Amino acid sequence: MRVIRSILASAWMGWQREMKWTNPALSLFVKAVAPTAAVLSAAAVYWFGSSFIGLFTPERLAYIIVGASMYSQVAAYTYVPTAAITEGKWSNLYPQVYITPTSSIPYLAGRCLASFADSVPVIVISLAVSYYVSYALFGSPPSITISLTSVFMIGGALVLSIPAATALGYLLGSYSIFVSRFEWALPSYVSGLLMIFSEALFPANILPYPLSLIAEIVPFTYLMRASRAALIYNSWSMYLNSMQYLALGGMVFLLMGLVAFRKAENSARVKGYIDKKVM
Amino acid sequence: MQVDFNLWYRTMYSRAWVRVRSTYGEPVWVAVNLAVPLLSSLAMALLYRSTGLSRFTGFAILGGVMLAFWGNVLWSMASQFNWDKETGIFEIYLISPAPITAILVGMSLGGILATVPSAALVTLIGWEFFSMSANPSWMAVFLTFILTLASLYALGMLLSSLYLTYGREAESLNNAIGEPINLLAGLYFPSIGTGSPFPFAVQIIASFIPLTIGMDALRKSVFYSGGVEAIWLDLLVLAVMAVVLLFIGDRALKILEERGRREGTLVVRLR
Numbered sequence: 406m407r408v409i410r411s412i413l414a415s416a417w418m419g420w421q422r423e424m425k426w427t428n429p430a431l432s433l434f435v436k437a438v439a440p441t442a443a444v445l446s447a448a449a450v451y452w453f454g455s456s457f458i459g460l461f462t463p464e465r466l467a468y469i470i471v472g473a474s475m476y477s478q479v480a481a482y483t484y485v486p487t488a489a490i491t492e493g494k495w496s497n498l499y500p501q502v503y504i505t506p507t508s509s510i511p512y513l514a515g516r517c518l519a520s521f522a523d524s525v526p527v528i529v530i531s532l533a534v535s536y537y538v539s540y541a542l543f544g545s546p547p548s549i550t551i552s553l554t555s556v557f558m559i560g561g562a563l564v565l566s567i568p569a570a571t572a573l574g575y576l577l578g579s580y581s582i583f584v585s586r587f588e589w590a591l592p593s594y595v596s597g598l599l600m601i602f603s604e605a606l607f608p609a610n611i612l613p614y615p616l617s618l619i620a621e622i623v624p625f626t627y628l629m630r631a632s633r634a635a636l637i638y639n640s641w642s643m644y645l646n647s648m649q650y651l652a653l654g655g656m657v658f659l660l661m662g663l664v665a666f667r668k669a670e671n672s673a674r675v676k677g678y679i680d681k682k683v684m
Numbered sequence: 685m686q687v688d689f690n691l692w693y694r695t696m697y698s699r700a701w702v703r704v705r706s707t708y709g710e711p712v713w714v715a716v717n718l719a720v721p722l723l724s725s726l727a728m729a730l731l732y733r734s735t736g737l738s739r740f741t742g743f744a745i746l747g748g749v750m751l752a753f754w755g756n757v758l759w760s761m762a763s764q765f766n767w768d769k770e771t772g773i774f775e776i777y778l779i780s781p782a783p784i785t786a787i788l789v790g791m792s793l794g795g796i797l798a799t800v801p802s803a804a805l806v807t808l809i810g811w812e813f814f815s816m817s818a819n820p821s822w823m824a825v826f827l828t829f830i831l832t833l834a835s836l837y838a839l840g841m842l843l844s845s846l847y848l849t850y851g852r853e854a855e856s857l858n859n860a861i862g863e864p865i866n867l868l869a870g871l872y873f874p875s876i877g878t879g880s881p882f883p884f885a886v887q888i889i890a891s892f893i894p895l896t897i898g899m900d901a902l903r904k905s906v907f908y909s910g911g912v913e914a915i916w917l918d919l920l921v922l923a924v925m926a927v928v929l930l931f932i933g934d935r936a937l938k939i940l941e942e943r944g945r946r947e948g949t950l951v952v953r954l955r
Contacts, residue, residue, distance in 0.1 A: 426853070426856065427853065427856075432856075435856050435857070435859070435860045436860075438860045438861075438863070438864055439859055439860055439862060439863040439864070442863035442864040442866065442867040443863045443866075443867075445867055446863070446866055446867045446872060447728070447731060449867070449872075449873050449875075449881050450728055450732060450744070450872050450873050451731060451735055453740070453873040453874065453879055453881065454731075454732050454735035454736075454737040454740055454873075455735045455736075455737075457737060457740075457879075458735075458736060458737060460735065460736060465735075469731070542881045542883075543881060587712060587713075587716050589716070590712075590715070590716040590719065593719035593720055594719045594723070596723075597720060597722070597723025597724065600724070600727045601723065601726060601727050605727075606727055606728075606731045606734075607731050607733075607734035608734065611733060611734045612730070
């Protein structure tokens with residue numbers, strides 16, 4: 406019960422940090438602008454390239470819009486540990502969390518949940534705006550089907566991605582504990598690599614072998630596949646297949662993340678990194 | 685008011701030197717600055733390749749090169765005074781006789797020199813991965829590049845003076861404006877002229893962003909061997925933009941500095 410309370414308190418704090426720096430509507434707008442523009446950039450690149458050789462298809466446009474919109478959530482997770490730990494060390498929050506018994510793991514889980522909560526509306530906005538703007542710009546509606554079933558399916562995929570997202574939080578948190586400079590470096594690389602290796606914009610088979618295999622072990626690839634199965638292909642078999650890999654990959658990643666974070670935290674305590682500030 | 689050119693030059697040199705020294709003295713900075721432009725441009729180049737158009741992968745790589753500079757303008761120019769305010773350095777600037785415009789110009793020159801390694805690495809890695817075919821007209825490329833950087837960094841000076849009035853909103857604002865400008869400026873695809881997906885009205889709006897004109901001229905001169913005579917209008921617009929933005933930036937800085945002094949918001953620290 407105490408752990409749940411810690412997770413909820415941390416989630417609430419994360420929500421306040423992300424959304425309450427101004428009024429929530431403006432904050433949501435500001436948060437949604439960049440991912441939506443990024444989705445439209447990818448869609449425009451596809452339109453420019455494919456229309457040049459007459460291979461434009463609404464289905465492929467939908468593939469890019471869905472993938473790029475879902476990627477905005479994945480990218481948001483990569484910055485959670487830096488905001489929670491590095492920034493927390495700077496503001497003296499993290500050392501205080503650390504000295505309360507067994508609180509840092511629920512603390513990071515809560516911050517990941519907050520990121521989940523504030524990035525879901527961003528996905529909805531970026532999907533909706535990108536759909537209508539690309540319809541207006543390219544003259545062809547992306548083949549996205551919104552129904553009660555597809556919404557239910559995409560909701561399920563997002564919920565099932567939480568273990569993988571939390572795992573990413575713990576893995577990057579293990580790094581954040583130790584850094585006192587260049588704290589945004591690794592999250593930037595991880596976020597950029599996930600754009601390439603999670604099938605956010607293109608199928609993994611475009612990548613040269615064996616790089617294409619990396620996508621198969623990244624749980625977020627299955628989030629993309631499940632989302633496309635729900636919104637584009639309306640295929641339960643594809644969806645369920647991706648969901649089982651998403652769940653399995655998420656649990657394995659979560660285990661790895663917890664072990665890495667626990668080890669990093671112990672090592673940081675011994676070496677005095679817990680309260681070393683970033684200036 | 686008489687300008688002490690010696691003081692102005694020394695201030696500019698010192699600020700530029702700090703920025704250059706911090707990058708070249710700590711090569712990890714190059715790796716840090718490389719992440720976003722390199723991986724974004726690789727992703728866009730792969731997207732081009734996945735549509736069967738490998739010949740346009742160069743557009744994506746060129747976008748990555750300019751993203752390195754644009755990122756530097758946003759995060760190391762626009763936000764810099766805000767961070768300096770937080771850490772107390774801005775107070776020192778204010779009480780010293782150093783001209784603020786010289787600090788900004790030094791920051792720009794230092795920023796450009798510090799971003800060159802990241803931009804060069806994006807080019808090299810992109811070239812190696814995608815075997816791009818370019819047909820550059822070097823004089824036109826050189827002039828476009830210089831004028832684009834001049835106008836971009838002049839925009840950075842203007843933003844930096846505007847951000848002086850902001851607190852932590854500055855970071856959110858930076859996060860918010862980066863991608864829409866990448867989209868409108870056509871960092872990875874033509875956003876004005878032939879091949880643009882945007883209606884004419886949006887293209888007009890996009891043309892007010894220096895990066896849009898710069899990218900358009902760079903694409904013409906790097907990939908279609910457009911010489912100076914083919915892009916003279918772009919060069920003229922970029923030069924005018926640089927001068928106008930520099931002037932507005934200087935005026936805005938003076939006004940906001942004065943207002944900040946009166947209201948006592950210039951030295952408010954967040955830490």
